[in-house]
Amino acid sequence: MTIKTSAARPGMYVHAVEGGWMASPFWRKHLVLASARDVAKLVEAGIGEIVIDTDKGVGPLAPASAPLSVAAAVETAAPAVTVTSTAPPPRTRRRAASELDRARAVVEQSRAAMLRMFADARMGHAIDHRALAPLVDSITESVARDQRALLTVTRLRSKDEYTWLHSVAVGALLIGFARHLGLPEEEASDLGLAGLLHDIGKMAVPSAVLEKTGSLDPAELAVVRHHPEKGHALLLGGDVPDVVRDVCLHHHERVDGRGYPFGLMGERLSLAARMSAVCDVYDAVTSQRPYKRPWAPGDALARMQSWHGHFDPELLAAFIDHIGIHPPGALVRLRSNRLALVLGTGVDDPTAPPVRAFFDIPTQARLPLTDVATDAAGDPILGSERGAYWFGMSWDRMRTAVLTANSNDASPSARAVGA
Structure with missing residues (x-):
């Protein structure tokens, strides 16, 4: 049975949540709502609907149809009396904003900025990276407060929002990863910008190819694999930080030289390029895509560890420590x-x-x-x-x-x- 989260109550067995279990603040597929606080967590996470199993837990409250209590009956039968009070009306207490609320505000802030940037790219216009500076600052502040909140919110994405929200998530992952590695704040900020712009070249790829649910044919695959070069070309000129262009061009390279577009390997790849390869793949495989269901974080990291030659193994180990999810x-x-x-x-x-x-x-x-x-x-x-x-x-x-x-x-x- 699917119900609005606002109608949830303690004792319900939650079989599924809107947006998938990774959107749940409880990080598990099924649970029993043990208290009103559990219900509040679902509401605060922005989950609009849940699926409950009434065989394993309580159902929704039935519409009120019970007979009136004695006190209510007396009150109903009594003549109305108007009472005038000079006391001010009670003030409604507003719930303090949670970190998930703040993260949702950052994502909403990112929507207009990223869509405008992608629209400029589709038209072949020069990219004004300075317009993203306030967004990078907001993401940095969110990651500093709670690195998981922003990633939780970006999981609540539709297939039409994947490209720009993926960029926001990769930006957040790179900022958090850079801070975990002890890189200077300026470098962390530039890496956040690099994450926001790493897939800008996909705006040159037809939507039918990007959103295809089946396997790509060789011609389509070749088109997709040119997006790093297309993005790099859009970022040439101006004062775009070098690391942003580097990440845009090399985030699909592999340390064994079997990546694209140039087949670079090992130390020929910068630290930023190797970091971005990890963050890009991790967010991609743990996200809902037009053509696949998301992997659980632990399973994703275990598979990534098994892909020998794909990632810098020491950086991948550091990333796992940063995420705190050990496969x-x-x-x-x-x-x-x-x-x-x-x-x-x-x-x-x-x-x-x-x-x-x-x-x-x-x-x-x-x-x-x-x-x-x-x-x-x-x-x-x-x-x-x-x-x-x-x-x-x-x-x-x-x-x-x-x-x-x-x-x-x-x-x-x-x-x-x-x-």
Whole structure:
């Protein structure tokens, strides 16, 4: 049953939300609304409708049809009495703006600016990047307050809004990533601008090709693969920062040289180009597209890690730390200074997946396999680690042993790995 979110109440079993589960502030596919605060979170997230399962939870309230109470009946029967009061009417308290409210305002601000920029590009006009400076500042401030809020709002996109909202999301990801890497604020700002303009060349691609739901034929694929060069040409001249042109031209290159348009590889690609490749792909695969459903963040990062040669592996690891969503199979350090392997995706919170601890860092000793919760009440994840650094050539064998161990063996009394 589909209902308006405003009609939701505690006890309802939410089967789906408008915009997909990634738009939900709870970051999970299904949930029971446990309190009025849970309902308020859905409303504050801008979710207009939800799908509920009345077999698993309560349904909507029926229209009022019960007989009047005694007090109500007396009041109804009594003659009306006019009471004059000199007291001022009560003031309506306004709800304080949440970070999601602020993020929605930034997205609305971006709409006009980005659509105007894209319209200029379609007409072949010069791009005035200075017009985007206020938007870059707003995105930077939003990311500084709460890096997840803006990305949550950009997930609520239709297929017609994908191109410009994708650019806003990539700009936000690049700003947050730059700050995580400790780059100067001016460089972070320029990277944010680069994210906003990285796909400007797609305005030279016919809409029928961009929005095609099936596979592209070779001719269509060739047209799409020219968009970096088209965008770079639009950004020539003027005082556009070099990094903006660099990202526009090279965000589809790969470190193994199998990207486009030039097949550059390794150190021939700038730090900005390698960062943008990660941010661009991550947002693309976790977003609703005309031709595919979004991947869950943890699954997306796991797949990206498996694409050997596509990304700079050290930058991808840093990006995962920045996002805070560690994919299944990743090696992580826990607050207790234990090493653990991620077993799956967190159901309630993708930043707190189940893990299996197996190594104590202070004593450099292997531990009995122990399945651990990583939420705030358990043993939270501090960051990712490299297995080869800790275990050298034996890492692949050890990793396989930990992941394939019987779940009954994963307890405080279980055998140590390799013992």
